[in-house]
Amino acid sequence: MSNYKMHLLVCSGTGCHASESDQLLINLQNEIALRDLADDVQVIGTGCFGFCEKGPIVKVIPDNTFYTEVKSADVTEIVAEHVIKGRKVERLLYKDPVTKEHVTDSKHMGFYQKQLRIALRNCGFINPENIDEYIGRDGYAALGKVLLEMTPEEAIKEVMDSGLRGRGGGGFPTGLKWQITREVQADQKYVVCNADEGDPGAFMDRSILEGDPHSVLEAMAICGYCIGASKGLVYIRAEYPLAIERLKTAIKQSIEYGLLGDDILGSGFNFDIELRYGAGAFVCGEETALIHSMEGERGEPTFKPPFPSVSGYLGKPTNVNNVETFANIPVIFNKGAKWFSGIGTEKSKGTKVFALAGKINNVGLIEVPMGTTLREVIFEIGGGIKGGKKFKAVQTGGPSGGCLTEKHLDTPIDFDNLLASGSMMGSGGMIVMDEDDCMVAVAKFFLSFTVDESCGKCTPCRIGNKRLYEMLEAITKGKATVEDLDKMQNLSNVIKDTSLCGLGQTSPNPVLSTMNNFYDEYLAHVVDHKCPSSQCKDLLRYEVIEENCVGCTACARNCPVNCISGERRQVHYIDQSLCIKCGECFERCKFDAIAVN
Amino acid sequence: MTKIKTLADLKKMKEEVRSKITLREQGDNPEDRVQVKVAMATCGIASGAKDVMDFMVGAFNKRGIDAVVTQTGCMGYCYAEPTVEVTVPGKEPVVFGYVDVKKADEIIEKYIKKGILLEGIIPVNYQTIE
Amino acid sequence: MNKIKVNIDNTIVEVDPGTTILQAARQIDIDIPTLCYMHLGDMGIEHKPGGCRICVVEVKGRRNLAPACATECTEGMEIETHNIRVLNARKTVMELILSDHPSECLLCAKAGNCDLQTTAIKMGIREIPYQGEQSTYKEDTSPAIIRDMDKCIMCRRCETMCNEVQTVGVLSAINRGFMSVTAPAFERNLDHSECTYCGQCVAVCPTGALTEVDHTNQVIRHLADPNKVVVVQTAPAVRAALGEEFGLKPGTLVTGKLVAALRRLGFDYVFDTDFAADLTIMEEGTELLERLNKYLSGDKDVKLPMLTSCCPGWVNFFEYHFPDMLDIPSTARSPQQMFGAIAKNYFAEKINVKRENLVVVSIMPCVAKKYECTREEFSVNGNPDVDFALSTRELANLIKRANINFNKLNDEDFDRPLGESTGAGVIFGATGGVIEAAIRTAYEVQTGKKLEKVDFEQLRGLEGIRSAKVDFDGLELSIGIAHGLGNARKLLDDIRQGKSQYHAIEIMACPGGCIGGGGQPLHHGDSSILKARQRAIYEEDANKPIRKSHENPYIIQLYEEYLGKPLGERSHQLLHTSYFDKSKKLIEIEE
Structure with a gap:
């Protein structure tokens, strides 16, 4: 039985792969075999280390040595020095950009500190269906501390001092919200957890509820104590069956332990939590619409004020916070507001969870301190663009956000910076686009989402977004004029300016930001009737390259609308007026005789 | 279950559980068991984590390996689901991606039994708080 | 309370806390345009969904524009109502609304009386730059109301009327986004819903999306038919409102001109529903006394309170929602149907015309009356007692079409015998009027004494639910009054739970009673118009020489010549009815 003494891990992610890590892998294996070390040392390829910028990477286990930018030429030295003599190859070690010193143990590398899991602290670590494991990780300690050692005012102050802002998108200071709700006099108040996560591609709330439901329950109870509510409601979309199951289990366990219910931990404080199911309407993430939905009314927003803090569920003061916001609360009490506010930027404290999606290597859920740059998120944590393509834009904030480009990559991510850049934090969706993406089509995609999800209550959102969508469609079909672009600009601004709720007020953002950053692309569609990324079907033109065509008839035989004519062994011809741009001829032609323009 | 009535109860309980978890984290004790955590969030389940978990539970029993298989939440590596974290006593936890039944079998046979990395x-690309 | 100071267009205005920007602006005569907003002051109804966004204004320090109708003033607020940003936004919003609205104003029933049209004209819209798909829906025609939702602008005033005011709960927003619209559940037709046809939705609809079924052309055809004798009756509330359609001040009584116009239109006999109202008092008043006396003598089978039954919207309402209480309302038919029955039997006989050749047209402030005259029990061998019910608005349209200069007409008198009425018949048009008229007669019949003071001020007013005690010579009668079906529901719930202390209750479906009916000239939510109409009604009553129904000489004659006595056999046949449990109708339709 072989028992390896050492492992050499070679990154085989797409990024490193592009920088020839597979050759490196083979060379290392050969070198080890050559020196007859194959029984002691194992060389294997691993998933992406997320550090593609410095690839290819070789990691040595057990001493955690982290070699960067390793070339095939370095193989001999690594084996001779490190594997055989146990001396690290200094020049290949990761160099800390601040201290300029080589880092010998990867655990101390800055890169690994780029992600900091606070809201996700227990996700992937504890069994979410076992309350004991949560308690073992300081679970319910914050609730105990708040209930028995703090007044509601002190507790609210702690949240205020932490600088925590709402993670649902708006970024309203959480402590302030609690305080306002506390100050309203009423016989009954409610704590509502907004788990109506609806941004396309966003799933951080679901993951928290699935991976660490107790942290949300604990936070809701703390909030209840602070604002004077004995009742909590989780508004969760019915499409999240697993999260619902885990929440139910968690609530049951908490009640059995007496951590929810009457006289929690002997404090005299009572708190119950119930679930309410939403049908998955995006607008129900807006807090007034959410409340109406819980009341059994049509899920549509109403004008604020009155804010839910004053008149919310059943007309009672109601504090609505998002899942991720709540997940931060217990940590703030366990580690202190000061600790929490030490993380992040001046006005945005703590971390933010993002769902990385799109043309990025490491699609997934990440949590980074506020102030991390987009570049770090996309290229270091996210492992860069798929297939080594060129980065074009990143959409943050879901359908309410905007597209940010190359020039924004070094902007530290926080609420205010994103807003200033023409996008927003939103709930944390982050969709990466590469050179193949047409920005008009991207704007159209997001707008089609808003058009579908508009509740229809106010004119600008109901009709304005529809018209905006129709104009975008006209552009992608080459039927729009430059004048239309001006109209779109005006219409977008009016929709932002006059819509009733956050959905409408932000819905033109994808259009405005793509128009601001990629106006050339719009012009290309409108003036030249061309889609620079060749994504807009209607603007494509399939043509026969006469000198390549041998008249094999493959294209004509497979054309679904029979718009290709030509005799056998003669040059073929495509009737543009009938062509539906399906691309079948292009696929079928073995002689590169079809051109796409 | 007994109710936790006071803060002292809660703290006591935490210490009990923590000591268990700490064992799991450090795993210095050679008699300790192999710990396997399967990421069972929606993304994991959708890509087959349930089958993997069922397989592993069954395989450990059949093959006489003293191991604890638990479920956990999303580790964040959605591109590589299903993901499984394996902690062999005395070693750092290792996360495997794209684990199907075949891969799980390999993990048991090679990594857990023989210590061969696959x-x-x-x-792991993040830090978490204690 | 401390006043709040705000600055609107560089004018400082002091307002009470809670005042909206819209209200504050109106205090200083700045007229911010609105569309979805609706304020029925005295009924406590303020509809301000903030949906249309026409009333947006700029508030300094606010990121986006604020809807004036829904934004409350705060101290020191600085507001601009017509700067370039506001004007552009408002214009764009209007262009958007118009881009999803059929441009067929010339053919629209609401043309000239359409809030959308008025506002668009005021804003000088000349083109619609945002063209695109229009949302279209199936047209829905019921016996009384037509829904053409292509014209709906989602102001949702109808929804507020139907749900909050009337608690009928038929119309509400369905679908989402661009296709959202107000409709009965599952987009069923109105006649497959619990709609009472009260017409309050029609009365408040700012566009032509909700209109009454138009019967004017059928009426013209009958007027032109030499073989037909066409008789017309006009409801009391019509005379207090018709003038508004001709530019007269609200509250102008036009009884004489109304008669003159109807005669010019070619009606062979111009009669008055007020006559039938007097007849109603005879029947309903007698029924009340009978029930009351039985009750007082200890008869446990007699149900009190007795409810009035003149209002077809109300009748529909309890047939749908209170089918367990069908024995509580009076069995007396409404004045419209009493008139129809008397005209087609007594009068037809009298002038020797066959029933089939007598056409009865009624002019009503109401759209439910259109439905009422189609009810099967009010016809003989398929020939209805009342052939057509025209709304006040439809009559105005007929008069205009006939080139009649209404305002210059000389006053004329109703024909006899069915045109003679008392002040008691007139006040049927206002909330509280029916019960007041009933008391004037019941008092004298019950006590045998002459009623010296016929004005019962305690029964009048515009409060939604009113109650009063009337002394019947030692016997204290407890009276309840409700107008608006939401208020009616409250009283009905009390009765159901055995909590009601009343002997008699008057209920009218429409807020204000018939003067605020769904067929009246549109008051666009201005409750001062309702008040003026109400004043006019009581003015007409005060000017009448006879003010008690039982003193109407032609009523006396009718009983002598034809009916015998109130609640007699013929009365029972012609003037009374029974009610149906409609709560299962919808389930049957479903199956």
């Missing part, structure tokens, strides 16, 4: 390891 391809498809996902390097």
Whole structure:
């Protein structure tokens, strides 16, 4: 039985792969075999280390040595020095950009500190269906501390001092919200957890509820104590069956332990939590619409004020916070507001969870301190663009956000910076686009989402977004004029300016930001009737390259609308007026005789 | 279950559980068991984590390996689901990506039994708080 | 309370806390345009969904524009109502609304009386730059109301009327986004819903999306038919409102001109529903006394309170929602149907015309009356007692079409015998009027004494639910009054739970009673118009020489010549009815 003494891990992610890590892998294996070390040392390829910028990477286990930018030429030295003599190859070690010193143990590398899991602290670590494991990780300690050692005012102050802002998108200071709700006099108040996560591609709330439901329950109870509510409601979309199951289990366990219910931990404080199911309407993430939905009314927003803090569920003061916001609360009490506010930027404290999606290597859920740059998120944590393509834009904030480009990559991510850049934090969706993406089509995609999800209550959102969508469609079909672009600009601004709720007020953002950053692309569609990324079907033109065509008839035989004519062994011809741009001829032609323009 | 009535109860309980978890984290004790955590969030389940978990539970029993298989939440490596974290006593936890039944079998046979690392390891790329 | 100071267009205005920007602006005569907003002051109804966004204004320090109708003033607020940003936004919003609205104003029933049209004209819209798909829906025609939702602008005033005011709960927003619209559940037709046809939705609809079924052309055809004798009756509330359609001040009584116009239109006999109202008092008043006396003598089978039954919207309402209480309302038919029955039997006989050749047209402030005259029990061998019910608005349209200069007409008198009425018949048009008229007669019949003071001020007013005690020579009668079906529901719930202390209750479906009916000239939510109409009604009553129904000489004659006595056999046949449990109708339709 072989028992390896050492492992050499070679990154085989797409990024490193592009920088020839597979050759490196083979060379290392050969070198080890050559020196007859194959029984002691194992060389294997691993998933992406997320550090593609410095690839290819070789990691040595057990001493955690982290070699960067390793070339095939370095193989001999690594084996001779490190594997055989146990001396690290200094020049290949990761160099800390601040201290300029080589880092010998990867655990101390800055890169690994780029992600900091606070809201996700227990996700992937504890069994979410076992309350004991949560308690073992300081679970319910914050609730105990708040209930028995703090007044509601002190507790609210702690949240205020932490600088925590709402993670649902708006970024309203959480402590302030609690305080306002506390100050309203009423016989009954409610704590509502907004788990109506609806941004396309966003799933951080679901993951928290699935991976660490107790942290949300604990936070809701703390909030209840602070604002004077004995009742909590989780508004969760019915499409999240697993999260619902885990929440139910968690609530049951908490009640059995007496951590929810009457006289929690002997404090005299009572708190119950119930679930309410939403049908998955995006607008129900807006807090007034959410409340109406819980009341059994049509899920549509109403004008604020009155804010839910004053008149919310059943007309009672109601504090609505998002899942991720709540997940931060217990940590703030366990580690202190000061600790929490030490993380992040001046006005945005703590971390933010993002769902990385799109043309990025490491699609997934990440949590980074506020102030991390987009570049770090996309290229270091996210492992860069798929297939080594060129980065074009990143959409943050879901359908309410905007597209940010190359020039924004070094902007530290926080609420205010994103807003200033023409996008927003939103709930944390982050969709990466590469050179193949047409920005008009991207704007159209997001707008089609808003058009579908508009509740229809106010004119600008109901009709304005529809018209905006129709104009975008006209552009992608080459039927729009430059004048239309001006109209779109005006219409977008009016929709932002006059819509009733956050959905409408932000819905033109994808259009405005793509128009601001990629106006050339719009012009290309409108003036030249061309889609620079060749994504807009209607603007494509399939043509026969006469000198390549041998008249094999493959294209004509497979054309679904029979718009290709030509005799056998003669040059073929495509009737543009009938062509539906399906691309079948292009696929079928073995002689590169079809051109796409 | 007994109710936790006071803060002292809660703290006591935490210490009990913590000591268990600490054992799991450090795993210095050679008699300790192999710990396997399967990421069972929606993304994991959708890509087959349930089958993997069922397989592993069954395989450990049949093959006489003293191991604890638990479910956990999303580790964040959605591109590589299903993901499984394996902690062999005395070693650092290792996360494997793209684990199907075949891969799980390999993990048991090679990594857990013989300590041979396999391809498809996902390097942990975050810090978490204590 | 401390006043709040705000600055609107560089004018400082002091307002009470809670005042909206819209209200504050109106205090200083700045007229911010609105569309979805609706304020029925005295009924406590303020509809301000903030949906249309026409009333947006700029508030300094606010990121986006604020809807004036829904934004409350705060101290020191600085507001601009017509700067370039506001004007552009408002214009764009209007262009958007118009881009999803059929441009067929010339053919629209609401043309000239359409809030959308008025506002668009005021804003000088000349083109619609945002063209695109229009949302279209199936047209829905019921016996009384037509829904053409292509014209709906989602102001949702109808929804507020139907749900909050009337608690009928038929119309509400369905679908989402661009296709959202107000409709009965599952987009069923109105006649497959619990709609009472009260017409309050029609009365408040700012566009032509909700209109009454138009019967004017059928009426013209009958007027032109030499073989037909066409008789017309006009409801009391019509005379207090018709003038508004001709530019007269609200509250102008036009009884004489109304008669003159109807005669010019070619009606062979111009009669008055007020006559039938007097007849109603005879029947309903007698029924009340009978029930009351039985009750007082200890008869446990007699149900009190007795409810009035003149209002077809109300009748529909309890047939749908209170089918367990069908024995509580009076069995007396409404004045419209009493008139129809008397005209087609007594009068037809009298002038020797066959029933089939007598056409009865009624002019009503109401759209439910259109439905009422189609009810099967009010016809003989398929020939209805009342052939057509025209709304006040439809009559105005007929008069205009006939080139009649209404305002210059000389006053004329109703024909006899069915045109003679008392002040008691007139006040049927206002909330509280029916019960007041009933008391004037019941008092004298019950006590045998002459009623010296016929004005019962305690029964009048515009409060939604009113109650009063009337002394019947030692016997204290407890009276309840409700107008608006939401208020009616409250009283009905009390009765159901055995909590009601009343002997008699008057209920009218429409807020204000018939003067605020769904067929009246549109008051666009201005409750001062309702008040003026109400004043006019009581003015007409005060000017009448006879003010008690039982003193109407032609009523006396009718009983002598034809009916015998109130609640007699013929009365029972012609003037009373029974009610149906409609709560299962919808389930049957479903199956």
